[in-house]
Amino acid sequence: MMVYDLKDGRKMSIRRAEERDADEIVKMYAKMGGESDNLTFGIDDFYFTEEQERIFISNLNNRNNCLYIVAILDNKIIGNVSFVGSQRKKLEHRGDMGIAVLKDFWGIGVGKNLMEYFLKWASSNEIIKKIDLQVVENNTAAINFYMKYGFKIEGRITKGMYINGKYYDIYNMGKILE
Template sequence: MQLAKQLFQVKSLDYCIRSAEIQDAAQLEKVRLLIDGETENMDRERGEAYLNATAFKRLIEEDAKSSCNIFLVAEVGGQIVGFSRCEGNELKRTKHQVEFGVGVLKEYWGYRIGRKLLESSIHWADAQEIKKMNLKVLESNEKAIELYKNCGFEVEGILKMDKRLADGNYYDTVVMGRIR
C-alpha cells in the first residue's frame, strides 16, 4: 500500500513521512543497522537478522502491492532517518489486524518523527478498516510506552523475562494493542 508524502517541521527540522520506494533499499539497509546498534530497545543487536538492499527491495515491492501492509520512511534532506512498518496477512481469522514496528535514528529523537510515523500508520489502518494494531515494546522504553498510550494503545499483557540485555539481566516486553 502507498501513502502520499506528508511534510512536517518540528523545532526547525523539516522532514517528510512517505511510503518506502525501491530506491530507498540501500539507505534502509544502513539505517536499520545503525538503529539496531544505538540502543537496546530493538529486538535485534547490530547485524542480527541482517537485511541487505536486495531484501529491502523485495519487502518494499511486496508491501506496495499488499492492502494489509505499509512501509513508511522518515526523510530529512534526502536521507532516511527512520522507518515504520505495519504487517498483516490474508488469513481469515487474523486479517483484521496488523503488527506495528518503528525505528528512528537517535540523533533525530525529540522531533516527533516516531509519533508522526505512528500517526500515519494509524490513519492508514483506519482507512483500510483494520480493526486492531498490535505492537511490542521493551518495559524500559518508557517514552515509547507513553507515546503508544497517548495514541490509543492499551497494555494487553506482559511477556516475562522476554529479552536479555547487555547488562546480563532479563527484561519484560509489554504487549500493546489499539482497537478501532
C-alpha cells in the same frame, strides 16, 4: 508524500517506502542497532540483506492491509513505520506495527508524525481493525508514547528480551480502531 514541520524548524517528509530505499534502510537499521537496547537487534545484527529488504518493501506495497513508510529529512531516511497485516482471512484485520527513528532525531517530532500518518492510514483502511506491537518493559518513553495514542498493555512475555546480561519482559500492546 506529506510534509511536516519538526520542533527544530526543519521540514520532514513522509512517504511510502520504495524498493530503491532498501540499501539506505538496511544501513539505517545497522546504525540503529548500536544506538538503542530497545530494538530486537543490536549493532550489525539486522538480518535483512539489501535484496531481502527490497522484497519485503515490494511485498508490503502490494498488499491492502500492510504499510511501510519512511521519514525523510535532508534527502536521508531517518525513521520508518512498518505494519504487516496477516495474509490469512481470519486474521487480515490485524497486524504488527514497528516504529524506529535514528537517535540523532529523537525528541523533535519524527516519531509523532510517523505515528499520526500511520494511524490516519490505518483508520481509513477498511480492513484494519486492530494494531499490535511489542515493547520492552523498561522502555517507559515508548510505552508512554504508545499509550498517548490509545494503545493498551494486553499481555506480557516473560524474559522476552536479553540485553547486556539481563532478561527483560516484553509487553504486548494493542489498539482497537473504532
